Amino acid sequence: MIEIWLAFLTGLTTGGLSCLAVQGGLLASSLANQIESDLRQSTRTAGKRKTNPTPPAGQPRMAVPIGVFLLAKLLAYTALGFLLGLAGQTFQLSPLARAVFQVLIGVFMIGSALRMLNVHPIFRIFAIEPPAFIRRRLRRVAASGSASLATPAFLGVLTVLIPCGITQAMLAAALASGNPLTGAVLMFAFTLGTSPVFFAVAYFATRLGARLEKHFMRFAALVVLLLGLFAVDTGITLAGSPVSLTRLVNNAFPQTTAASDPAVLELQPYQPFSQQGNSPETDTAADEGTITIQVLNNGYAPNVVYAKAGTPLKMRLVSKGVYSCALAFVIPSLGVQEMLEPTGELWIDIPPQKKGARMPFSCSMGMYTGVVVFDS
């Protein structure tokens, strides 16, 4: 649920503006026909009557093609999110493959940002150019002169061919979700978020001033750069690296819930699963040989767990009303990749570890992290 809100807010803020910079041309093209036909009609009417019927800016007629364009775009991206989620589900990526994928996306985003900032022409290799025949088709459709709603609808669908940097990041998240429904909902929320900016700009001004556009592009580039660095960092975290910015930040703010009390967490006698209480509320005091970790919307508590070396352990993950990516739990060094229920618990067997070993764990996006330290 939090991701969906985040996707919507990203769309509403940076996503909307960044997409407008890339796809604004298509929207303008689809509106050009309407403007032209309105102008022709008003000139004709003005000739017949002695009034000046020039329509005021923002007339309702203009809202229809904008609306159709945005609706087509929304449907196309939702369908794409569904397909990507399905692809992610079919080809279940291992944590390492996902980490590599995330780092590559990060590198792509950093390259795109440097391209947007015009650092060097070499970064243009990070631009996605549709093939010439698609560009020609787009141009012809836009200039076909028919003011029918098919044009904005077609061009709206075609925006999937020119996703902006932030959209590309969102598409990657849809793929990583590994669930067609989540992928579709994520893309729906994000694209819906971008719509008001598109609508407002197209309806009231139609074009950003050149000066504003330049500043805006710099701002968008910096956002993409930061997101790119974040993606690389979370990729490194997901690969199980003990050193990363995300871990540094997470460790700087250790979770301080009751479960982090060393007396509770340190070794307790292990009992078979059948003898243990099932309710997360009543079972905070874990048994010996069991590590209990609360899965929360904003991470794991505790996120630094001390455990006994040289003996098998059970890790018990408890979630209660959680809807964040913390539910997708990963232990890279063991190849563990589990999906928790929003409310429930999950047990993971931990084989004996050497004294002094550190076993990092994280969510599947590498955003929320923690570590088990085998110190005794």
Add this chain to the structure above:
Amino acid sequence: MTRNIILHIGDMHCPNCAMTLEQIEDTLQGVQQAEASYQKGRMRVVYDESALSEAEIRRAVEQLGYTVTAVLPG
């Protein structure tokens, strides 16, 4: 007679610029094909020499807000 030239374009900021430049295929009489590449920063133009001159193509590109840094035979 058909001629093929490659224009090196300055001031291209995004892939959308390629689409803008390729408009000359529809708007400039005598242009048979125009294919621009943002990545390479250039545009290949195939045109009818009897209907259009190189200078006119250059002017059309500049009117779209871009600079032509060089013109080479394609």
